[in-house]
Amino acid sequence: MSSNPLILHEQFNDQVFSGLYNGDEISVRQRSLMFDWQQRNDTWGTPLLAILSGNLWEAPDWMFHRKVALTRWAMSLGARPDHHAPLKCEWWIEFPWEDLVLGGTSAVSLVSNALHLGAENDYPHNSLAMHRLRVFREVLAAATFAPTMHRVDVRASVPQLWEMILKDTNSSDFEFVDTLRRRAQTALGVGRSRLLDQSGRALAVCAVVKDSKLQNGDSLTLHLSQVQACATDSAFAAILGDGSVVTWGGADKSGDSSAVQDQLKNVQQIQASRSAFAAILGDGSVVTWGESDYGGDSSAVQDQLKNVQQIQAAGNAFAAILGDGSVVTWGSAHHGGDSRAVQDQLKNVRQIQSNEYAFAAILGDGSVVTWGAAGYGGASGAVQDRLKNVQQIQACVTFDGGAFAAILGDGSVVTWGDAGSGGDSSAAQDQLKNVQQIQVSSGAFAAILGDGSVVTWGHAAYGADTGAVQHQLKTVQQVQASSRVGGFAFAAVLHSGAVVTWGDADCGGDSTAVQDQLTNVSQIQATCRAFAAILENGSVVTWGDADYGGDSGFVQEQLKNVQQIQSSCRAFAAILGDGSVVTWGDADYGGDSSGVQDQLKNAEQIQASNCAFVAILGNGFVATWGGAAYGGNSSSLQDHLRVTSSGSVLAHVAVLQEACPKLPAIKSRSSHGDIVREEVPYSWAAMKHFTSLLYCGCFAEGLQIYEGDCSTLVELADAAICFSAQALIPMLAMHLRCQLQQASFGPICSFALRHGHDSLLEDCRYFARRFYHEDMGSQSWDAFHQSLPSSVQRFLRAEVSSEHRFAE
Template sequence: MEGVELVVHVALPSGKRATLAVSEMSTVGDLKHLAQKAFLQGFLRLVTSSGQVLMDTGASLQSAGIQTGDQLIAVAQAPKVAATHGSFALWLYGGDKVITWGNRDWGFRRIPTPDQLRNVEHVVATNAAFAALLADGSVVAWGNPHQGGNSSTVKDRLIGVQQLQATVGAFAAVTFDGSVVTWGAAHLGGDSTQVQGQLTNVRQIHASQAAFAAILADGSVVTWGDPQRGGDSSEVQCRLRNVKDIYASDVAFAAILADGSVVTWGHAGYGGDCSEVQDQLRDVQRIQATKFAFAAVLTDGSIVTWGDPERGADTSAVQSRLGRVRQIQSTHTAFAAILSDGSVATWGFNFPDGGGDSSAVQDQLRGVRQIQATGAAFAAILDNGSVVTWGDPAFGGDSSEVQDQLKEVQQIHAAQRAFVAVLADGSIVTWGDPKNGGDSSAVQDQIAQL
């Protein structure tokens, strides 16, 4: 029995409208998909005239109180993406589903059942596991149990979680009372027992490859994990006051203080020692890192680098161009900076192909809006919504096979060896290593129904 036909009026915030006919036996999801087709736009959320958000896509229209003649607003949502070493997870904020694809050995296994994932707000990833933060403050983890995919030992403590962070093999959660819960590989930050007494009033947590750094409410910092990769900040502890933000390479941390200066620790040769440029590190706004070097953007848009000169710390080849930097992105060994005129400057290690040489596509890099990076390749979104890639083809540096699909691109995300682009119509395009996230064909139907 199909039931009575309902006529529902749906409008976008822009004013564009559509009148949809649907059976009263249909679900909220059915109506949403009709709206998405009518507006040629994916990832919509329906809101009633009274302000009620129709979250449960499985609910019938009848149970949701939808009647013929009702006026609904369709609000576009930007999908969220997280990535392990070789797999992706895509979800909508507040939704009840996380779609994953890629290499099963890198987090694409032991996926939670739908009833476990309700109102997903955020997802973070280690190298081989995911952890989802739900609206009720609980956490669901899956993937390799040795790298954070099993949170059963701390499940009772994962209450009122406000923030999640991850190293390559462990997770850290900040709870509502400012305490911290960790799990996963102990040597990669999963064991915080030695500093647990210091982890009070935690404001935020940052991570290197194998260590965590927590900023407390008083601006001080507590670290744990591999001492060779940033887990030991004892040598600079007295200087870690009024810390505003922290950034990390694989093996070192860099903290921006309230006065715009920088304090570093970790592997000295790979960014843990900034003494040679310390006097230049004033009015620092933000920092980006390769695996082995840091690049700081100052208030005036200039750049200061330190760490391994072969892997990003040497800007001599492009120094004359680095005047007004808008954004910086990095592969493992190279940097790419978007300049104020929308062009791009790249530098760093480029053998066999780390992305440091963009000469082959330099004439295409005009009007660049955003840059994303895998381990050895870059992808740039231009103002017209097209994409330019360069770097190692095995890491996504060659997008020629999908270039005709890369139109009206809104955002790009990256795993270690693959990219995923989200288009304006809600579809996604992937490329790079097909075994490690570059092939999303198996989940395209699921994404269309999200």
């Protein structure tokens, strides 16, 4: 019996919203491809409001940092901080000083209002809740200046450029859209992109312009997106801005996609096994390449791979969930690539987990179906009757076996697979109650319970024996295991910010040498045999095997203001606050980045294979280092790897200046501090700044936003609207909301009235209502009202004249 597609869609959305609310990053990322990040939901409001509403103000630090990361990531996929929840949304957020309903609010207005109310109620400025609200305000504001997807209106932004692009189009009946796209890319100085028509439809690059019904003067859009990188053990694959793919590295075949290159178009997502890749295209079909024994050949099931929603990779095989909830598998038959024995059971599949050689699928009713190598958990018959109402599954793999652990709805745990790899939890079964999350090493499991204690099972020498530290494992917030096969230790971060370690001492299970330094730890990353902890002050503490990154002494002075750390098997790479990168560990595994150090500036993210790293940079390039045969050398592909992420598009100032020699003047300050207001042509510096805004979607260095004045922002927003720079308007409006207060109300409300900006006007109404109710009839209200521009005064009189509006 088939399921109702509408119900399935609603269930899917609810799962993503629930994941955002609970900070379940893994669950959200698995479903992100098919999720509409700009949707408004009657229950949850918007994606960003769902993140904010999860009692964030009393959550442990690790959950707060996870939700901050989720917020940035959701915005990079299109979630808008200025999108308002439906008025019928009745979800409440509890703050220590007041409860706020989501209905009618946006993420940015909610945070601003909460801060405003907290201050009004004299809530301590340095309290945890106020601090976290301020952090979120900065995240919501700053992230919009670095979108991974933004649009540049070619005609409206640079009219003469559009005429140049279409100059010869009508003279040829055989002009291809791809030629038009390349002209626009060259003229704008951008990398690979998609060309959209006025309705937002992507134009086929192989189509003839005449057949695409384009006319001279039509407004087209270049759609730019950030590179996404994925790695096998020895190669990388990157999705470029136009949806094409480039690959490099690979001591095996996975680094060579030439055989399927013509099929790799409009790619949405890539997954990797140990030596093969699988790409989901925009139409739901799949393209694979790499070693056939590892899933690089999907020809046997190609006709079944339609409407694919997500793909899960094991070491040697892939499993794809289709739109109807069924599953298609391929790769090594004995290691999960053949699911025919359970095919009739694989219906209404919700998610799939895997280890090296087996898969476990959670169905819509909470039951589980497994397949693959029995010694790795591919056979769950012994516990099948207990696998009910399963919420999530974790997988473990060792040198000679593997296992799975499932958390049930009541907080208990069911395990199966190789006993020596953690498949037998009987010795700890009576303790496994109210389990919140599970982490795995190479041979052991560690479960965090609701009271913050930890229960372990599996191979004693690989982290299952916590006897020496069990009394310290209280108020545990997160647990990190040494990574990949061969990692035999755990590290737990406590609520106090201290760290407790156990397992193989040579793999980082003994941190006594640095214990006094491990205070105020915010997050931990691991290689196979070492750990690196980021402290709240941005410094780093390392321990474990020195050859695997356990000794950062040579770079310790550089490890300041660290934002994130990534690891290969034997090395670490840290991104600092200024976008530079510091590496340490085994040089052959990426521990030495000196060969590309001059390129490692403004790094936005880092990905790793076993032996190499790739950094996506803000200057429009990708830098790689580590084992050359394993993806550490991409020099032959640099022309293809140029990306168009935030800040990476080179501003063609001369082109813009020729097309638009005069723009509305930006308010500036003289050397004496007084404000200069003159309608004059832009200076070269101002032109460069506006161009950076137009093409990069981010503020150029040197611009200062004067808090409480905000006129610079207003005039930039005026310029953006004047020249239809659609990518900038919501970003600038968002920042105006963040500065909405008594001193800035006049210019912000005036801007909203001038351009009919409804959502910003709604925020102005809300602010005015609160201020009017608190000070109605007082001198402060009268003085405030008289200080405003006449248009704003008329707006407020219309609001005040209907008392019921303020009583809402």
